[in-house]
Amino acid sequence: MKKGNKTVLLFDLDGTLLDSAPDLAAAINEMLISLSLKVFSQEVIRGWVGNGAKTLVERALLHSINNQSENRKFSEAEINNALAIFLTYYQQKLCVESVLYNGVKKTLLALKKQGYRLAIITNKPTIFIAPIIASYNLTDLFELQLGGDSLKERKPHPLPLLHACKVLNVSTDECIMIGDSKNDILAAKAANMQSIGLTYGYNYGEDINTHKPDWCLDTFPELIPLLDKVFS
Structure with a gap:
């Protein structure tokens, strides 16, 4: 069983x-094609991931016209239309090329067995969370799943973390908040919660250590x- 005060x-x-990123990139490019805009490589789109679907769409739209001479701006209606197109494509192909990072499932199972309670707090739209984790047979591991639209605020705001504490009665x-992005670390700091940063993933090319x-x-x-050593 787990030890220490972390539960x-x-x-x-x-x-x-x-x-x-592979499936997000595919859906973004399908959206851009449908709007007769420039498409991008998966590696480029990777750098835009991490702040939720709408921000991802906005970044794609802006980059698609970045090299044009005209001073083009997108209205809120155009952004929302593009977002709807993206979400439709993405929902059709959520887990085609996406993969769990090495050792994720085995580690989650071990942590659960040790007695830790697990939850997901993501900026991804809530509608996608359940089908994605079900695709990798992870559903039974998580007590709570919060998406970017579950509450009135999302990471880096502390509200999702504080809400999780309230729901889980802890x-x-x-x-501990665990993530690859500055949003995860900043949200944890704002909630007065400890955090673990992961150096892989999507952090806009920044070193996660920068956010301490x-x-x-x-x-x-x-x-x-790490958990065994620090909280034993």
Whole structure:
């Protein structure tokens, strides 16, 4: 069984548990094609992932006209229309090329067996969370799933983390936020919660250490020895 005062592990999804960039990129390019706009490589689109679907769409739209001479701007209606197109394409192909990062499932199962309570806090739209984790047979592992549209605020705002504590009836001291993005670390700091930063995933080309998580790991399986060492 787990030791120490930490009982709940809060995980980001995209870039932390799942490399979803291939399917997100495919849907973004389908959206751009339907709007007769320039498409981009998967590697370029990877750099835009991490702040939710609408921000991803906005970045794609802006980059698609970035090299044009005209000073083009998109209205809110145009952005929302593009977002609807993107979400339709993405919902049709959520888990075609997306893969769990190495060791994620084995590590999650081990943490659950040790007695940790697990939850997902992502900026991804809520509608996609359940079908994605079901595709990888992870559903029974998580007590709570919060998406970017579950509450009135999303990461880096602390509200999702504080809401998770309330729902799970635990204090922030009993939780750790684990993620690959500055949004995860900043949300944890704002909630007065400890955090673990992961160096892989999507952090806009920045070093996750810049945002000073309490611990930093290069691979997901390193979670177990870290938790054993720090909280034993």
